[in-house]
Amino acid sequence: MTGPRVSVVTGASSGIGRGLALALARRGDLVLAVGRDAGRLAMLAEALAEAGPGAHRTLSLDVASEVDMGRLRAEVEALGRADLMIASAAVGRAAGAALPPATRDLPLADWQRMVDVNLHGVFLANAAVLPLMRAQGDGDIVNIGSSTTPHGLRGTPLAPAYSATKFALAAYGRALAEELAPEGVRVRTVFPGPVETPLIAGTMLDGPFGGRISEANFATALLGLIELGRDMAVPDPHLLPVPQRGRARKKA
Numbered sequence: 001m002t003g004p005r006v007s008v009v010t011g012a013s014s015g016i017g018r019g020l021a022l023a024l025a026r027r028g029d030l031v032l033a034v035g036r037d038a039g040r041l042a043m044l045a046e047a048l049a050e051a052g053p054g055a056h057r058t059l060s061l062d063v064a065s066e067v068d069m070g071r072l073r074a075e076v077e078a079l080g081r082a083d084l085m086i087a088s089a090a091v092g093r094a095a096g097a098a099l100p101p102a103t104r105d106l107p108l109a110d111w112q113r114m115v116d117v118n119l120h121g122v123f124l125a126n127a128a129v130l131p132l133m134r135a136q137g138d139g140d141i142v143n144i145g146s147s148t149t150p151h152g153l154r155g156t157p158l159a160p161a162y163s164a165t166k167f168a169l170a171a172y173g174r175a176l177a178e179e180l181a182p183e184g185v186r187v188r189t190v191f192p193g194p195v196e197t198p199l200i201a202g203t204m205l206d207g208p209f210g211g212r213i214s215e216a217n218f219a220t221a222l223l224g225l226i227e228l229g230r231d232m233a234v235p236d237p238h239l240l241p242v243p244q245r246g247r248a249r250k251k252a
Contacts, residue, residue: 011089015197063121210243
């Protein structure tokens with residue numbers, strides 16, 4: 001391999017994706033950071049330049065748009081390689097809502113948006129790098145799922161759309177992993193508990209876990225898992241916070 005590794009991160013304008021994009025730049029990768037918020041992407045571009053040398057790119061694209069993900073594919077193919085795709089873009093609740101509504105009150109538009117981003121968006125983002133990875137005979141695709149409880153991915157109250165998309169994502173990832181393994185492309189879904197990000201800011205989603213994972217520690221753990229996974233099977237890894245002393249874990 002000549003030149004830096006090319007890593008693509010969706011959902012990179014904030015939260016898990018932003019932390020991963022910066023960690024990848026620090027280790028020397030050329031990073032393509034995908035997000036929707038132009039202002040946050042501008043700040044990320046400055047942070048990437050400080051984190052590590054390279055012609056990092058920030059792309060204002062919607063993962064739920066087939067046209068936008070076609071643009072992402074063109075950007076990647078212009079570079080001539082794709083070593084890592086991390087699909088972390090996700091929607092957990094309507095903008096401005098402290099809690100999602102009960103299922104009986106959930107608007108179809110909110111349900112559809114979560115399906116479009118959390119499921120269709122992952123499929124489209126993966127598809128943007130697959131031709132190059134298959135041609136290379138090598139590559140890593142990591143899709144960010146969720147451990148909705150301390151016992152793993154389970155249905156939870158007030159989260160029908162989010163839970164449905166994450167269950168579907170888990171099955172999709174397993175199917176894609178089986179399909180691409182003979183071609184040298186490794187696919188895995190990672191199931192984190194609550195990570196300190198805007199997605200859970202102002203919520204009590206970490207209550208059952210008794211704590212939260214820092215963005216930095218999650219990025220370190222995930223990149224380590226990806227390297228281990230090059231010659232070691234790490235099926236369905238769950239990354240959960242250690243309960244903080246003095247915080248009673250609420251029953252899930």
